Amino acid sequence: MSLLPFCEWLASTKYSVALHESLYMYPVVESVHVLTLCLFVGMSVMLDLRLLGITLRRVSVQEVTDRLLPWMVAGFIVMFVTGILLFYAIPVRSYQNVFFRLKLIALVLAGLNAWIFHVGIHQNVHQWGADVRTPPRARFAGAASLFLWALVIVCGRMIAYNWFDCDMHPGPVMQVLTGCPGKDLPK
């Protein structure tokens, strides 16, 4: 089942067209999306680096999560809402963009990693939170988080490039990955 018809319907709605064609609204939403990186990913990076024992070594992990998590959550909500709006403005092209698809996969993995950390090893943070060298599972969570959010950012930036857009007629592999209709297939 393809989500293409849904995206096409979304693109035809009044507010999607309005946002897409707006002179200032779209750039403003996009700027908010990008600048909130500083809050959301910035704070996450500091937590991840603490889990790896690279910074804030004298601060317990528990304090870092207690004090910085609310900021991360606030940042994530802004990222999520503006992200949905950006997709809503350009649904079909985003859906068929290989970087957008990769970004969503990385996003799900990053979310999964954060969830496993919080319901897992973080549950008894009071036992190990003060250690500079945290348990392997916590260090893995920190490293995975750094890698996955970096991937999300790079893929997100690349969505802007049309290298593999359907109208560029990408090769057979990309055609599968982007879900573009083939050149000689009836539309």
Next chain:
Amino acid sequence: MVSDFFLWVDATRAHQVISSSTWMFAVIESIHLLALSVIGGAVLMLDLRFLGVGLRRQSIPDVARDAQPWLVSSWVVMIVTGIALFVSEPTKLYYSAPFWWKMTFLLLATLFAFTVRRKVAQADEAHVRPLTYKLVALVSLALWFCVGASGRWIGFSG
């Protein structure tokens, strides 16, 4: 003349290499964005602490000491990748108002971060008034926000 410098950059081999490549600008920009996250984290960690809403149980000089290497290193990455982005399109940037705003705010934010803010962060907390911390944090956040916002706007204009 300033415009002569921009024209000279436009004639360099580096300009040719970056601007004629399909992917180079995109890759440099991605690194610029990755460093943005880190510099954002380093700036916010200390400014939130100044405002009393961050790592409250740590002393301000302690938080500043932990944040400083990340601020400096991400600043260097931002500048290096920023120069590469500049080299790729100097003649466009010469006529871009957001570019000149960004450079102005960048100069102010950098000067502020490495002089006033640094001094205040390292000072004995007993000798600094709470209002001073809050003012420094607000000026810092406002300046860096303007750098980021005008930087993003370069891409939307022209």
